[in-house]
Amino acid sequence: MSLSGPFSLALFKQLYQLKQFRAAATLLSHATNIKEAKEIYELITKTIQTNCWQSFLSNPHLNPFIYHDELCEMLERLLKAMVRELKSAQLTDFDRAQHVVRNLQQTVVLIAKNPQWCRVLSYSYFVPLISTNPFLAHYVTTDPNFFVHLDSVQIAKILALEPFKARNLLLRINSLIFNDEENAHWAEDTLRYLLVRNLEAQSMMLEKVQFHDFLEITFLYFEENRAFAMEVLKNKLLCREWLKCNEAYKHPLLTAQDYIALSKWHANDPGLSAQYVRLSTQSMKNVIENMQMLTLSESTEAELLTPANTMIVEMKPVVNAEKQKEPLQVNKGDKKEGPAILR
Structure with a gap:
């Protein structure tokens, strides 16, 4: 059975019914018809087979079908499945359960990596999930394509949920100030917020030499x-x-x-x-x-503008003009002077 040719919906259904989920996921990656997306979605969401889910989510020809309601349904089921598997891990095969949970967690990360879906749900939707998903926590705290869309309050929540990742996250935000013109303003605002409101971030910024330049810039802001x-x-x-x-x-x-x-x-x-x-x-x-x-x-200014002073100022040009009409008298021994001026 060849899986490298064009996608066949009938073959996909057959593989799925036979529980050959890896083969079905491989075939699904070749699907190109958005009209088949709804039928495929309804089939694969009857159960959680992460191979097929991830293949569907990664396929740019099919995933435009997924919008708000589908995202909410998938994430809700993924989170419930994680809880169920973690509970069963204590009673059954721990290694198997851990493997299943890992696949579920990585499926959530796949959703978080899609900017359109993040805008539909909001980027902040994923912040509370990082406490139970180490793969998501790593992505959220290391990829600026994600965390620059969060406000200062959400960044503070991440620091509280993942204190061991705080230092690296703060350093990455700090680097944006000097290396990313588009996000530099966001980075400055975020670090200033944390400097005055978050004790852990505050201590780190005061201790680490990497924040020296930021603190100098911030002092100028403090003065202004x-x-x-x-x-x-x-x-x-x-x-x-x-x-x-x-x-x-x-x-x-x-x-x-x-x-x-x-x-x-x-x-x-x-x-x-x-x-x-x-x-x-x-x-x-x-x-x-x-x-x-x-x-x-x-x-003082009002006194200088009194009627009497104003009259004198206005008369000056007239008096000068009259004086200029008089013939100039010059006596021997006297210096020749110009027109008389008002003294």
């Missing part, structure tokens, strides 16, 4: 972004280890109200809290002084 500065200054570890500051930090963009908010935030540290109160007071004084200077400047 008031909201981010507030997040940093609420974090004592960042102030001590990154800003090298054990006191209240005077930031050029913070207002008196901001310093009061920081004082309340650090209420459990009376000394630091009092320092922020003093910065708030100083900030208010500076505001008042600036307002007084502005008022004085406006008053």
